[in-house]
Amino acid sequence: MSLARNGAAFIGITCIRRSQIMQINRATLFLQFAATGFLLAACSTAPSTDGKPRVTAEEAMVRFQAAKCCLSLAEIAPSPLEAERWLPSTDEQPLLASPAGKGFYTSFVLPDDDKTYYFRVESFVSRTDEASAQVVVPLVLILNKDFSVSRASSPSTLSYLPEKRIYGERESLYLFAKIDRKATPKEKYIVVTTFERLLGQELNLAAISGGDVMLIPIGKTVAASRTPITRQGVTLRSLPVGEVRLRYLPSMWEQPASDRSIRF
Numbered sequence: 235m236s237l238a239r240n241g242a243a244f245i246g247i248t249c250i251r252r253s254q255i256m257q258i259n260r261a262t263l264f265l266q267f268a269a270t271g272f273l274l275a276a277c278s279t280a281p282s283t284d285g286k287p288r289v290t291a292e293e294a295m296v297r298f299q300a301a302k303c304c305l306s307l308a309e310i311a312p313s314p315l316e317a318e319r320w321l322p323s324t325d326e327q328p329l330l331a332s333p334a335g336k337g338f339y340t341s342f343v344l345p346d347d348d349k350t351y352y353f354r355v356e357s358f359v360s361r362t363d364e365a366s367a368q369v370v371v372p373l374v375l376i377l378n379k380d381f382s383v384s385r386a387s388s389p390s391t392l393s394y395l396p397e398k399r400i401y402g403e404r405e406s407l408y409l410f411a412k413i414d415r416k417a418t419p420k421e422k423y424i425v426v427t428t429f430e431r432l433l434g435q436e437l438n439l440a441a442i443s444g445g446d447v448m449l450i451p452i453g454k455t456v457a458a459s460r461t462p463i464t465r466q467g468v469t470l471r472s473l474p475v476g477e478v479r480l481r482y483l484p485s486m487w488e489q490p491a492s493d494r495s496i497r498f
Contacts, residue, residue, distance in 0.1 A: 289323065291368055294475035295434065301325035304336045308381040312343035312423050315351075321370065321426060321478035333386060334373050335430025340480055342424050348416035351482070352489040355426055357392075358477040359405040359470065366469050367405075370476035371432050374411055374498070377423040384421050387411075389429065391497040410489075410496045426480045432472040 289297070305328050313319060319340040330339040344351055359369045374387040387409060397405040413421050483489045490496060 289475055291362070291434075291471055291473055294368075294473040297323070297325045298329075298338075298433070298474035301338070302328040304329045304331035306331055307375075307377060307383070307425070310339070310341055310381075310423075310425065312341040312425070315342050315344060315482060318479055318481045319426075321372075321428075321476070321480075323475045330425070330427050332373065332375060332425075332427050333383060334427070337373070337428035337430055337474055339425055339427040340478075341426070342480065342482070344413060344415065344422055344424070348419070350412065350414045350416070353411040353413075353424060354408060354481045354483055354488070355411065356406045356408045356479045356481065358479075359407070360476060366471065368471045368473050368476065369407060369437075370474065370478045371407065371429050371437070371472050372409075372478050373427050373429050374409065375423075375425040375427070376411065376413060376421050377425060378420040379422045381423070384418070385498055387498045389432070393495075393497075409498070411498075412493065412496045424480070426478060428474055429472075430474075433474050435472050437470040437472055 302325070307330070310330065319342065321340050322338045327338065329336040332339075342353075355372050355374055357370045357372045359367050361367045371389055371392070372387075375383055376385040378384050392407045392409050395403065395406045395408055397403065411424060413424065415421065
């Protein structure tokens with residue numbers, strides 16, 4: 235009896251230990267899964283803000299008008315390539331004079347090699363109230379080694395991303411840029427600035443064939459092939475200051491699946 239009891243006790247202890255081990259393993263897997271989710275969330279493209287504007291439209295225009303004018307393209311000092319750069323939002327940096335007028339800017343210089351580089355430029359929409367929102371309309375310039383303009387984007391090359399709360403993505407305008415140093419060895423710099431002619435204007439979004447979206451000034455005649463997007467009656471106002479990010483995409487998982495997504 236004693237042996238049986240001891241054996242039963244031993245089996246019971248063994249079962250408890252195995253159960254505890256299984257629970258520990260499950261807990262470990264859960265923690266690993268949670269940690270992975272946390273890291274993915276931390277590495278997501280969504281900015282840390284809550285969608286509310288950092289500055290009012292009036293403050294944005296005051297900062298723009300107070301900024302020193304202006305650097306030429308040849309006078310900029312591009313930053314070495316890094317993960318991301320944000321468009322400045324203060325008047326401490328001189329404005330840049332570009333083919334689209336003057337504006338705040340940020341930039342990268344590419345290494346001397348023959349690699350291909352991908353970038354994503356994102357301008358996040360900030361809601362001011364239920365009926366209006368504000369955004370910076372970004373201009374992307376690809377410059378040659380001598381700082382001459384090789385390529386320039388336009389408002390029609392921007393794509394529209396609606397808010398996706400489940401993925402933590404904010405409403406934004408964006409575009410992809412690709413620089414193939416082997417095919418175009420003269421292209422050396424990427425610059426993000428703004429369209430001065432659009433500052434202060436109220437903008438609508440319009441859908442065009444293929445599901446793409448473009449910006450149009452309110453009141454402008456729209457071709458029959460384009461359908462205005464109401465966005466629940468919300469009006470976008472173009473400002474010189476906002477949340478604009480120039481992001482380097484070194485990983486193939488971040489890069490566009492097709493070059494057809496690169497529209498300039």
